Amino acid sequence: MAEDDVEMQNDTEVRDHEAAEEEHMMYGHGAMTEDELNEKYPNRPHNHSKTSPFHELYLSLFNPLNDNKKKPSGPFLARRKQGPHGPKSSPNEIRRSIIERFISRWRKEVGHDIYPALRLIVPEKDRDRGMYGLKETTLGKILVRVMKIDKNSEDGYNLLHWKLPGVKSSSAMAGDFAGRCFEVISKRPMRTNPGDMTIAEVNELLDRLSVAQKEENQRPIVEEFYKRMNAEELMWLIRMILRQMKVGASEKTFFDIWHPDAENLFNISSSLRRVCWELYDPELRLEGDERGVKLMQCFQPQLAAFQMKSMEQMVSKMNQTEADPYFWIEEKLDGERMQLHMMEDDSISGGKRFGFWSRKAKDYTYLYGNSFFDENAALTRHIKDAFHDGVRNIILDGEMITWDPKEDSIVPFGTLKTAALAEQSNPFQGGNRPLYRIFDCMYLNDVDLTRYTLRKRREALEKSVRDVHRRFEVHKFDEATQASEIEPKLRNVIAESTEGLVLKNPRSEYRLNERNDDWIKVKPEYMTEFGEALDCIVIGGYYGSGHRGGRLSSFLCGLRVDETAVSQGANPQKCFSFFKVGGGFAAQDYAELRHRTEGKWIDYDASKPPKDFIELGGGDRQYERPDVWIKPKDSVVLSVKAASVSTTDQFRIGLTLRFPRFKKLRGDKDWQSALSVHEFFDLKRRAEGEREEKKFKMDDARKKRSGKKRKREVVIQGQEKEKSGDAVAYAGPTTKVFEGMNFFVMTEATKPLKKTKAEIEQLVKANGGNVVASEKDPSTVLVADRKLVKVASLIKRDERNIVRPSWLYDCVRQGELDLGRPGLLLPFEPVRHLFSTVTSNGSKFDDNVDEFGDSYARDVVPEELLEMFNKMPVRVKREYDGDEVLEQMEEHGHEFNALPGCMFHGLVIYCSEDVSADVRRLLEFAHGRVVEVFRGTEVTHVLVPKGSNKLKEIRRMVAEKATGKQPRIVTEAWVQRSWDEKTLMDEERYTSI
Structure with a gap:
C-alpha cells in the first residue's frame, strides 16, 4: 500500500474513533444507554467526524439569518431586488440558501447525524432534554456570582433588572436578557476570540445542567461555559437555555430543508430525535401508515384560530353548504390540553395500558395512570367502565380540567396538578379532582381517523366511550346555522365563569399542528377604554x-x-x-x-x-x-x-x-x-374623545396614503377653522394650567410616555395654552425631546432653555390633582424636565429637587419612586421613633394600618426557619414584629412556607406552648398578597399549607 494511502487510512480511523468517542459522550449518559439506542434506532446514522465548533452555529447560521431578517427599505430594497446583472434573490430564497449551505457542509464535514446541531438550533422542540429549571432571574444571579461582580454595581443592577432600561446601558437591550448578558460579559470576558468547545461538548454540558436543577450544582457548569466561550457564544447559549432563539427562520423551514417528510414526522411523533435519525436520507420517504398518528406516540394537536372581527366573519369560514348548513358550538374549557392513548397489553394489570401527553408533549402518565389498577393513578383507576366492549385501542383528544365536587363546578386554571396529586395520594378525599372532557377521537381499533370528518370522528367517539360522572365525560356541543345563535351561548358560558366558545366545522379533517379556520375561538373582548376595570x-x-x-x-x-x-x-x-x-x-x-x-x-x-x-x-x-x-x-x-x-x-x-x-x-x-x-x-366622555382622536389619526393617515398633498395651515389656539383639513378640533380645556402661554413644539416625546408631536400640541390646547409655529417670541416655551436640526441650532445659540414634553404632562397631572387652578406650573427639574439649559443658568434649577432627584413640588408616581430607590447609595440606617409617628397618625384620625407601610403594625410573627429572608424583610418593613423565639402569650401569627416539612413540628409547638387565643398559622403568600393588595387579607385563604 502506498505511503499516502496508509496515511489517509490512519487519518480516517482517527476521525472515526474521535467521532465514536464524541457520540458516546453525547448519548451515553442519557435516559437510554447506547445499546438501547441501537436497539430502538437500528438504522440511525453515525457521524464520521467530530461535530463542528459551537461558534460555527452563529457565524455560519444565526448571524446570517438575522442579517437577512432585517428588511431594507427605499433605494436599498430596490438595489437588492435589482442587482447589476439582473434580479437578486428574495429574503426567503436567501434564508433557504443559508440553511441549505449549513446542512450541506454538516453532511460533508461531520456526517448524517444532525441531531446534535438541530437540538441547539430549535431547542424548544427538543423533548429529550429535560427543563433546566432556570429563568432569567436565577440565571442572572448565577452569572453575577460566576463573574464575581457586585449585584449593586451598574452591571449587577443591569443584569438583575434586565427588563428595565439599564444604567449606562443600551435601552435596546431592555427586555432582552441574553442581549443584556452580552453587554455585561463583554466588559469582562474570559475569552475575546471564539472558544474551542464543540457542539457535542455543549450538548453534554447542557444535559448535565438539566439534571443538576439546584443552583449550587448548576453554577459550576455555567462557570465552565464562561471560561471556554466568548461573550457572543454565551449570548447564544443563554438563548438556547431559555429556549428563546428567534434566529430568523422557523422550525418548519429547517424541517422542510432537512427532509420533505420531516415536519409530518414531527407532527405525529413530537420527536426531534426521530426526525433526525429516521429521515437522514432525503431520498427515503415516509409512506402509507408511517404518515399517520400511532399508539403511544405523542402527536402535535390541531389548534383553534384566533377570534375574528365579527361573528358573521367567523361563521363564513365554516364552509356551510345548502345540504349541510350546520356548524358546532362548544364551550371553551379552562384546563390543559391532553391526549389519551389506550391499547391492549397483556403484560399489565387489567390488560389495558394508558399514556397521557400534554400539548407540549410532556408525559403525564405518571400522574393520571398507566392502567386501571395503577395505585398512583389520579384518573385511570376510576374509569374501568369508560370504554365499550370491543374497543381494543384508542386515541382521544380533550381537556383535563379541575372539578370541585362540592360546588359541582370547574375550578379556575392553575390548580390541576395539585388536585391530581391529592387524588393520587387519597382517591376518596372528596376534594378537587381531575376531570377529562373529550372532544375528539383520532384513532380507533388500529384505524387512523384524522382523515375522516369531525362528524364521523364524533360518531366513533360516542360509540366507543361512556361517561363516568365528573371523571371522564364526552364534551357536549350545540348545532347552529346563524351567527345570531352564538351570542346567547357566549352570554351563558360567561355567566358560568368559563372562558368562551369554540366554533367547529363538522365537515373538516383533523390537521396536526395547524391553527386554521376549521376551529375558531370566541371570547368576549373586554374593554380597556375605561381603564383595567x-x-x-x-x-x-x-x-x-x-x-x-x-x-x-x-x-x-x-x-x-x-x-x-x-x-x-x-x-x-x-x-x-x-x-x-x-x-x-x-x-x-x-x-x-x-x-x-x-x-x-x-x-x-x-x-x-x-x-x-x-x-x-x-x-x-x-x-x-x-x-x-x-x-x-x-x-x-x-x-x-x-x-x-x-x-x-x-x-x-x-x-x-x-x-x-x-x-x-x-x-x-x-x-x-x-x-x-x-x-x-x-x-x-374621555373614552369617546380618545376614540374620536384615534379616528382622526386614521383618517389623516388615509389622506396621506392617498398621495394628495395639501398645504398645511398654521393653526393658533382659539383660531381653528371649522373645515381645516389639518386642524385638530379643540375640545375645551381639561385644566387651565397653560392659560395665556405660547408653546413651540419641535419634536415628539420619547419618554416616559411616547407621544407624537400632534398629541403634545393637543395636550397644550386642551389645557388652556396656545400652539405657535415659531420661536421668535422670547416668552414662547420651547419643547423638544430629540436633537433634530432645528433643536441643535437653538442649543448652539445658547439663548433659550428647552423643556421636555414630560414637564407638560407633569404640570397637567399636578393641575388635575389640585383641581385645575391656574398658575400651578411646576418648577423645572434639571434631568426630568430640561432638555437643554443655557450656560448662564448654571445650577439654577438644582434646588428644585433633593439629592436623589425627588421633586419638592410634584407628586411622583410609584414607578418613579422605585427607580429613585434603586439608584440611592447604600447608607447606614438612621434610627427613628416609629411608635411616635404612629401615635401622631392616631391623633389625626388615622388608623395604624391605613398605610401599606404600617399594615402589619401590632402583629407579632414567628417565622419557621425556612421562611425566606425577603418575606421577613417585608414584614419588618411594614412595621410587623418578627420574633425568633415562640412565646405563646404574644405571638399572633406563625408563618410557614407552603409545603414546608416543618409544618408538623410547628403545629405541635403551637399546641403545646400557645396560651389564650391561638395564633394563626399562615403561608408566606398571606404576607405577599397583603402587600400587593395594600391591605391585610383574610387569613382563611392562606391556611392551606
Missing part, C-alpha cells in the same frame, strides 16, 4: 339555580349619586342600578363576599322598594329587581371588566355593561370610594 358597589343579589341553588350567585351593581343630587336632598348612600354580574367568581370569592356581607342582606319588597338607597330602571316597573338588597355602607366594592357599554332601559343609568365579568373584590375600597354616576360619565 370599573369599581362599582353591590346593591342587590340574586339566588342561583342548579349547583348554585340556595346561594347568591349573581349581583346587582350600581353607581353612587354625585354631590349635586345629595345637595338636592338625596341620601348620600343612594345608588342607581347599572348592571348584573355573575361570571368570574371563584368559590373563594363567593365565600369572602358572604363573609363580608353576612347578616346585612334585606329581602326585596316590591310594594315597598328601598328608594332612599336603590333606584332601579323602569321607574315603578322596577326592572331587574333583586331577590335581596343591601345598604351601600354595609356592602362591598367589586372590580368588574366588560366587553362594552350599551344603551338599555333595564337599568336606571340608561346604560349597562355587555358581558360583565368579576375581576376581584376591592377590600381596600368602601362605598364612598366606589365609582359615582358623575365619574362614570366623565370616563365615558
Whole structure:
C-alpha cells in the first residue's frame, strides 16, 4: 500500500474513533444507554467526524439569518431586488440558501447525524432534554456570582433588572436578557476570540445542567461555559437555555430543508430525535401508515384560530353548504390540553395500558395512570367502565380540567396538578379532582381517523366511550346555522365563569399542528377604554339555580349619586342600578363576599322598594329587581371588566355593561370610594374623545396614503377653522394650567410616555395654552425631546432653555390633582424636565429637587419612586421613633394600618426557619414584629412556607406552648398578597399549607 494511502487510512480511523468517542459522550449518559439506542434506532446514522465548533452555529447560521431578517427599505430594497446583472434573490430564497449551505457542509464535514446541531438550533422542540429549571432571574444571579461582580454595581443592577432600561446601558437591550448578558460579559470576558468547545461538548454540558436543577450544582457548569466561550457564544447559549432563539427562520423551514417528510414526522411523533435519525436520507420517504398518528406516540394537536372581527366573519369560514348548513358550538374549557392513548397489553394489570401527553408533549402518565389498577393513578383507576366492549385501542383528544365536587363546578386554571396529586395520594378525599372532557377521537381499533370528518370522528367517539360522572365525560356541543345563535351561548358560558366558545366545522379533517379556520375561538373582548376595570358597589343579589341553588350567585351593581343630587336632598348612600354580574367568581370569592356581607342582606319588597338607597330602571316597573338588597355602607366594592357599554332601559343609568365579568373584590375600597354616576360619565366622555382622536389619526393617515398633498395651515389656539383639513378640533380645556402661554413644539416625546408631536400640541390646547409655529417670541416655551436640526441650532445659540414634553404632562397631572387652578406650573427639574439649559443658568434649577432627584413640588408616581430607590447609595440606617409617628397618625384620625407601610403594625410573627429572608424583610418593613423565639402569650401569627416539612413540628409547638387565643398559622403568600393588595387579607385563604 502506498505511503499516502496508509496515511489517509490512519487519518480516517482517527476521525472515526474521535467521532465514536464524541457520540458516546453525547448519548451515553442519557435516559437510554447506547445499546438501547441501537436497539430502538437500528438504522440511525453515525457521524464520521467530530461535530463542528459551537461558534460555527452563529457565524455560519444565526448571524446570517438575522442579517437577512432585517428588511431594507427605499433605494436599498430596490438595489437588492435589482442587482447589476439582473434580479437578486428574495429574503426567503436567501434564508433557504443559508440553511441549505449549513446542512450541506454538516453532511460533508461531520456526517448524517444532525441531531446534535438541530437540538441547539430549535431547542424548544427538543423533548429529550429535560427543563433546566432556570429563568432569567436565577440565571442572572448565577452569572453575577460566576463573574464575581457586585449585584449593586451598574452591571449587577443591569443584569438583575434586565427588563428595565439599564444604567449606562443600551435601552435596546431592555427586555432582552441574553442581549443584556452580552453587554455585561463583554466588559469582562474570559475569552475575546471564539472558544474551542464543540457542539457535542455543549450538548453534554447542557444535559448535565438539566439534571443538576439546584443552583449550587448548576453554577459550576455555567462557570465552565464562561471560561471556554466568548461573550457572543454565551449570548447564544443563554438563548438556547431559555429556549428563546428567534434566529430568523422557523422550525418548519429547517424541517422542510432537512427532509420533505420531516415536519409530518414531527407532527405525529413530537420527536426531534426521530426526525433526525429516521429521515437522514432525503431520498427515503415516509409512506402509507408511517404518515399517520400511532399508539403511544405523542402527536402535535390541531389548534383553534384566533377570534375574528365579527361573528358573521367567523361563521363564513365554516364552509356551510345548502345540504349541510350546520356548524358546532362548544364551550371553551379552562384546563390543559391532553391526549389519551389506550391499547391492549397483556403484560399489565387489567390488560389495558394508558399514556397521557400534554400539548407540549410532556408525559403525564405518571400522574393520571398507566392502567386501571395503577395505585398512583389520579384518573385511570376510576374509569374501568369508560370504554365499550370491543374497543381494543384508542386515541382521544380533550381537556383535563379541575372539578370541585362540592360546588359541582370547574375550578379556575392553575390548580390541576395539585388536585391530581391529592387524588393520587387519597382517591376518596372528596376534594378537587381531575376531570377529562373529550372532544375528539383520532384513532380507533388500529384505524387512523384524522382523515375522516369531525362528524364521523364524533360518531366513533360516542360509540366507543361512556361517561363516568365528573371523571371522564364526552364534551357536549350545540348545532347552529346563524351567527345570531352564538351570542346567547357566549352570554351563558360567561355567566358560568368559563372562558368562551369554540366554533367547529363538522365537515373538516383533523390537521396536526395547524391553527386554521376549521376551529375558531370566541371570547368576549373586554374593554380597556375605561381603564383595567370599573369599581362599582353591590346593591342587590340574586339566588342561583342548579349547583348554585340556595346561594347568591349573581349581583346587582350600581353607581353612587354625585354631590349635586345629595345637595338636592338625596341620601348620600343612594345608588342607581347599572348592571348584573355573575361570571368570574371563584368559590373563594363567593365565600369572602358572604363573609363580608353576612347578616346585612334585606329581602326585596316590591310594594315597598328601598328608594332612599336603590333606584332601579323602569321607574315603578322596577326592572331587574333583586331577590335581596343591601345598604351601600354595609356592602362591598367589586372590580368588574366588560366587553362594552350599551344603551338599555333595564337599568336606571340608561346604560349597562355587555358581558360583565368579576375581576376581584376591592377590600381596600368602601362605598364612598366606589365609582359615582358623575365619574362614570366623565370616563365615558374621555373614552369617546380618545376614540374620536384615534379616528382622526386614521383618517389623516388615509389622506396621506392617498398621495394628495395639501398645504398645511398654521393653526393658533382659539383660531381653528371649522373645515381645516389639518386642524385638530379643540375640545375645551381639561385644566387651565397653560392659560395665556405660547408653546413651540419641535419634536415628539420619547419618554416616559411616547407621544407624537400632534398629541403634545393637543395636550397644550386642551389645557388652556396656545400652539405657535415659531420661536421668535422670547416668552414662547420651547419643547423638544430629540436633537433634530432645528433643536441643535437653538442649543448652539445658547439663548433659550428647552423643556421636555414630560414637564407638560407633569404640570397637567399636578393641575388635575389640585383641581385645575391656574398658575400651578411646576418648577423645572434639571434631568426630568430640561432638555437643554443655557450656560448662564448654571445650577439654577438644582434646588428644585433633593439629592436623589425627588421633586419638592410634584407628586411622583410609584414607578418613579422605585427607580429613585434603586439608584440611592447604600447608607447606614438612621434610627427613628416609629411608635411616635404612629401615635401622631392616631391623633389625626388615622388608623395604624391605613398605610401599606404600617399594615402589619401590632402583629407579632414567628417565622419557621425556612421562611425566606425577603418575606421577613417585608414584614419588618411594614412595621410587623418578627420574633425568633415562640412565646405563646404574644405571638399572633406563625408563618410557614407552603409545603414546608416543618409544618408538623410547628403545629405541635403551637399546641403545646400557645396560651389564650391561638395564633394563626399562615403561608408566606398571606404576607405577599397583603402587600400587593395594600391591605391585610383574610387569613382563611392562606391556611392551606
